[in-house]
Amino acid sequence: MNLQALKDYAPLIAISIAFFSLGVSSCAFFLGLMNYRRDRAKVTVWLQWNGALGPYKPDSNERYQMCHIIVTNEGRRPISILHVGLLFPDSEISQNLLEPSQQSGVKLTEGDPPLIVKTQQDEKLREQIKDWRKVRAYVTDSTGKEYYSRRMGIAPRWPKAPTGGVNLLSRPDGAWYKRLPWIKNKLPNS
Numbered sequence: 001m002n003l004q005a006l007k008d009y010a011p012l013i014a015i016s017i018a019f020f021s022l023g024v025s026s027c028a029f030f031l032g033l034m035n036y037r038r039d040r041a042k043v044t045v046w047l048q049w050n051g052a053l054g055p056y057k058p059d060s061n062e063r064y065q066m067c068h069i070i071v072t073n074e075g076r077r078p079i080s081i082l083h084v085g086l087l088f089p090d091s092e093i094s095q096n097l098l099e100p101s102q103q104s105g106v107k108l109t110e111g112d113p114p115l116i117v118k119t120q121q122d123e124k125l126r127e128q129i130k131d132w133r134k135v136r137a138y139v140t141d142s143t144g145k146e147y148y149s150r151r152m153g154i155a156p157r158w159p160k161a162p163t164g165g166v167n168l169l170s171r172p173d174g175a176w177y178k179r180l181p182w183i184k185n186k187l188p189n190s
Contacts, residue, residue: 042075
């Protein structure tokens with residue numbers, strides 16, 4: 001090889017090294033951005049009516065139906081939960097549903113089991129809720145940030161038969177049957 005051939009390939013080698021370093025630095029930037037986005041607390045809240053049977057009612061053989069509020073931390077940063085409650089349609093906030101031993105805060109870190117807060121579905125709760133479809137669970141953390149659950153399409157079972165509303169399954173918006181073509185024409189228009 002002569003010296004002139006090396007001089008001809010020098011710009012190509014320099015350009016290929018520049019493109020290679022551009023690709024490596026772009027990958028490093030992308031990975032840094034993804035780590036930044038993952039490195040925060042991500043709280044998820046679910047509201048579940050008709051969760052489980054609770055304690056027995058006084059002077060009765062029946063048990064209370066329980067409502068569950070499920071809180072998980074899906075992020076990497078630990079978070080301290082200070083308030084868990086229900087948000088009613090008229091912007092009325094329920095009392096803190098955490099147990100007295102948890103009032104100072106519950107720490108949720110990555111990989112912890114979910115925090116499950118239970119409350120009774122009794123007549124007192126039914127009187128507070130005028131439209132159960134608009135009720136949401138909410139959580140407040142130690143920084144004051146609030147997290148909300150989705151609205152539920154499944155009707156709660158009250159001690160007495162609920163007025164209006166059908167206990168629909170599966171989908172939160174309560175319209176699981178609208179995707180089935182064979183049943184769509186057999187349902188009354190709503």
